[in-house]
Amino acid sequence: MQLIIAEKNIAGQRIAELLAEGKISSSREAGAQLYTFSKNKEAFELIPLRGHIVELDFPPEYKNWYGTDLKSLAKAEIRYEPSEKQIANLLEKKGREAEKVIIATDADREGESIGAEALRFLKEANPKIKEERAFFSAITPKEISHAFENLQKFDYNLADSADSRREIDLIWGAVLTRFISLMSGRTGKEFLSVGRVQTPTLALVVDREKERRAFKPIPYWELKAILEKDLQKFEALHKQARFLNEEEAKKAFENASKAEFGTVQKIEKSKRRLSKPIPFNTTEFLRAASSIGVSPGEAMNLAEQLYMQGFISYPRTDNTAYPASIDLKEILNALLNTEFSKLAEKILSKGKLEPSRGKETKDHPPIHPELPAAKSRLSERQWKVYELIVRRFLATLSEDCETENLNAEIELNKEPFIAKGQLIAKLGWKEFYPYSTISEIRLPELKEGDKCKKIKLGNEGKETQPPARYSQAALIKLMEQLGLGTKSTRAEIIQKLYARNYIFGSKAIEPSNISFAVIEALEKNCEKVTKPEMTSELEKEMDLIAAGEKKKKEVVEDSRKYLLEILEALLQKKNEIAAELYKGFRQDSLLGKCPKCDGNLRMLSGRTGKRFVGCSSYPKCTNSYPLPQKGRIKWLDKNCTECSASMIEVFGNRGKYQMCLNMECKTKESWKKKPAPAPKAKTIEKTQMKEKEKASAKPAAKKPARKKTARKKEKKKERSGL
Template sequence: MHLIIAEKHIAAKRIATILAPTKPKQVRVSGMDTYEYNDEDRTVVMGLSGHIVQLDFPKAYNNWQKVESRELIDAEIITTPTHVKIVSALKKLGKEATHVTIATDYDREGELIGVEALEIIRNVNPDVKFDRVFYSAITKKEIDDAFANPASVDFDLADAGHSRQVIDLVWGASLTRYLSISAGRLGKLFLSVGRVQSPTLALIVDKEKERQDFVPKPYWEIYATLKDKSGELFNVQHKTQKFWDKEEAEKVMDIIGDNATVSSVEKAKKKDKPPTPFNTTEFIGAASSIGYSAANAMRIAESLYTNGFISYPRTDNTVYPESIDMRAQIEIFKKGTFKEYAEKLLAKENLVPTRGKKETTDHPPIYPASLAKKSELNDQEWKLYELVVRRFFATFAEEAEWETLKVRFDIEGEEFKANGARLLHAGWRWYYPYNAPQDRLLPALEEGDVLSIKSKEMLDKETQPPGRYGQGRLIKLMEELGLGTKATRHDIISKLYSRAYVHGNPLQPTKTAFAVVEALEKYAPTITKHDMTSKLEEDMDRIAEGKIKEDKVLKESRKMLDNVFAEFEENAENISESLRAGLREDKVIGICQECGSKLMVRRSKRGARFIGCEGYPDCNFSLPLPKSGQVIVTDKTCEEHGINHIKIINAGKRPWELGCPQCNFLEWKRSQEEEKRKQPETPRPENITDVPGIGKVTAKKLEEAGISNVNELEEADAIELSKNTGISVGKIMKWQEAIE
């Protein structure tokens, strides 16, 4: 029996459909769907679910309080199954197999996933023959070619993937444990630290510090509005774009008269080169510019790939290989949505694509592998598919051509200017219209023309701080610095969001991020620099190339980590104090208007969360908070209440922009009162258990808090009562409304 192993179920189904002479049979094995064909020479195709085993430490290391973080550096690492049914199916089919073909994705991760499955099979069938097939798109031609030319399993590449898993586990677990314990942040609020994550977070925090330290400098701009002979109005600017001296600008304003003379007109033509093919970084950047997060763009790209619509989306390559028949690939689109574009390209005698700077041999750049109908995809999938198709077409198109116009004007001896541009030939921009510059048209002007001045204006401006990193820009910087890989960078950014280290896009660090990075940069700077992790990335590349053994790299990485812990232990007390002070600031949301103390996110004795005054018990001002989700304090402040706006982050959900907590609470009260007015009057409850939602158990809890009758419940402070009972403020207020 020939057993073919794909990385995912959907890929297995497509491969079986392509290879089988007739429709393959779907057969359940150990609760997993497999696909069979050829009764005499039986072939079974099964899909995994990515990694089916995981690395972990033995249970003895799980107790954070009893096991020192540093002990994890040299701790034993074990492998445990994550998908028991898949492992069972592999063993069952593996015993019967005479030939195994690994058909997982071709990269470090895919090779490791394939080897993990192969090792499970070899444990039950040591003598089984095995080989490997490589493909970059799940299309008939690619799959047929791949299976007609099987190769060997690349164990060096798998070792490189395995080394990454070991290094990331050991670094992440030990550093996270140490910092979390130092900060007193355990449970769900632990402080996540990692060899790629932490240098990336440091980039974001350092950029924010640049913005905070930035001192704006005032400057002035001078404009005049001119009117040509036809009556058309247009603006011109003084040649000194920024006046740093206000008096100098005012002098120019004083001498501007009624007329302007055209002193020179320069026309020129400018070429606009077509873009290079998409690699992963360029694709994420383009997707980001049309509204996709890095993680969402890669998730959708992965789906498009496994369904056969685009090529493999994890690639560094920006040069199409000669093995792809480009004309045939474009001919796919002679029908359907992109017919007009395909036909125009096919009319060219020579189809010569652009070439980027990076050329690799594992996968081609991202290109459309097959024709998709709009009805086959959802809106998000279609937009990204169209992006890939249009970029592919644009790489074969001719240059765009612009006509540029530089006009200079004399106004009382002062030079003013206006620049225009007009697209003469769209070229590649017709195929790929994203983020295209607009025409800047000027009226027909000739040297010596005299135009009247309709108005003049001096604008007060100031220099702006450097911009924050958008996701696309950050991923490009990570690539330049050797942080992560094309397959992991978007996941690192997702982790920063999920751990509430950043919010928004462009990425803005939270106070927690500041606390962690500042403590690390001051007392253990090694972990915040890209040099160390980029060195490890280079070493993993050398493992993949067979130039160095995995054991040597793992040993060196443990030595590096040991040096980091030496820094930690030398500064243990300072790190703890720095983290705790920084994290305390993370809870401050403003100043109490009643007493001037700090307003902070707090918890009652029973665990209920609220915003309370640091001046308690002298000041009882408080505001309710949602029961779940992480509270992110933003830098936006409510003008009325002087309180920072907050966001609530829940895993797997869009952030809730709660805004000013006091405004939100007052609005909620108004809506409740409005709702109450709409309700028919009901008799006032006599006993506390007559209030809807209060039973004997709850009544006893209220009694323990000093509330034994309806009147006491009605007059109670809902927030204070919530603190003492753990019952939500909203629920208490509903009971009070039912009494009124």
């Protein structure tokens, strides 16, 4: 019997169906899924995993956050423990029965690591079992058949490179997360995560916000004229696009105002070629998905689902050039019986295909469609992503877009204005890829010496704008440029920043006051932790492991030494860091002035964990308000137009909304549910006393060790600090 290992159940079932000669048998053994089939009169069994079946953890003596020396934690042994015991048991059982195992997990670092986990259990049961690797970039009949006819050697170096990242991320995440959380007094559910990739990424967002706050707008003036010729109106801007001097702008405006007609002085015609887009790699795919309203995290999940069903190629790749092994015409022919038939026909009618090319790498091909999908077979969101991938593929095989451009210089009493026109000469790839639009600007027939009637003249004062906040797509692109994370982890890192309440806002990412506190505390006292250079160097070392030029143990030990240097610097400044963090948390909880006294309204948590607004002057002032229990809350520094209460903005899973704190306000009349009552005065008193105790408590005060039931939660925290 030959055994096959797949990464997930849906992929395993499909691989079995594609390989089987006849029906496959599905059963459960030892509580785990098993597929049985025959091929070439030989028996095969396939075990689908659930991604990683082994988790990394420290020995039990390091579980207690309060009683563990952080330097010891940085040096602690890392254990590989089974997280899916039923699958592990089945692997050991089938390992004793099988002659050979074929690893058919995803063909990348993480897939190799997952395959290595399965091999450990198999070889413990049967050291003599033969092993081979099936590499494929799509779960389609052709790809799977080719992969199993051309089996390769398993790459332990690639698996080690992935495992080194997991070990380093656990060590760094555990040590730095515990340090910051203990310094701030934020443990339990409200712990603060810090990590090798997460923290430099957060620093990018905070630094951009600092740029925006420090930005001083520069005033400028624009002169715009509305002209008319042959009953056609058009727009012209002054040749000096921006006047930085108001007096100069006024003078030019007064001069141009004296003219009833403008005279065409010069006509310039040109042609512009807009190159067709290159094929999708992971980063470009996530950016494009974000532009159509699909967040990077959701886009990766949807792409993974489409890949598992065989509709698209593997979605994690750096490649932007189709290899010669891909039959582009075959894919186009498959699209002839779909909603994209007319577009596919148009490209096939050209004859020779000339796809655009970006940067060629040795990993998977660019993301492209494989099997044709019917809209009725996919969810609305799956179809949205599938259509994006199909249209991008078609666009890469089409032609460049061409435009004819005209610039007309028109004088109004010797003041030069420029009118710009644009006509589409060839729509090209824009026909196939409507997500990138182009518009025509039509001008009347103009030639030198023509007169144009002045209809309107404007002098508009404007200001330069601060640098824009990053979108998720822009942040992923920047992370790629700086070597932060990998194509597989960048979207996940950003989602963790949202989950930790470090950032909010979907289209424009904004850092919370807590983010400022954490980053400023680290930048002032140990800047290395916040810089991308640190983590990009480690990524290079992991590449050397994959290439067989370095050993995993050596890289992990080097990383431990570097972490100990950083930890020493942090411990020397622990009091300054604690003070900086506390200041930031106080700021984050402020929600404006109390309308009943001179105190500040602050967001607090009651005994049950429910949050509410209380006055900082308690017990003299018992004013309080209930709050929504879910979502990130931001004070808007403005008052309700109906009742004058402080306004807040709530960022939830379904978007954001604004509300005032006064639950008796007219604006709440349409609310169906009554808000939960604000906590009683005793609750406010206990909450504020707790906060005072936290502020005065020593950072490293010992607490009793946690029970075993809390260990799973602790593991989750350690792994959060990527």
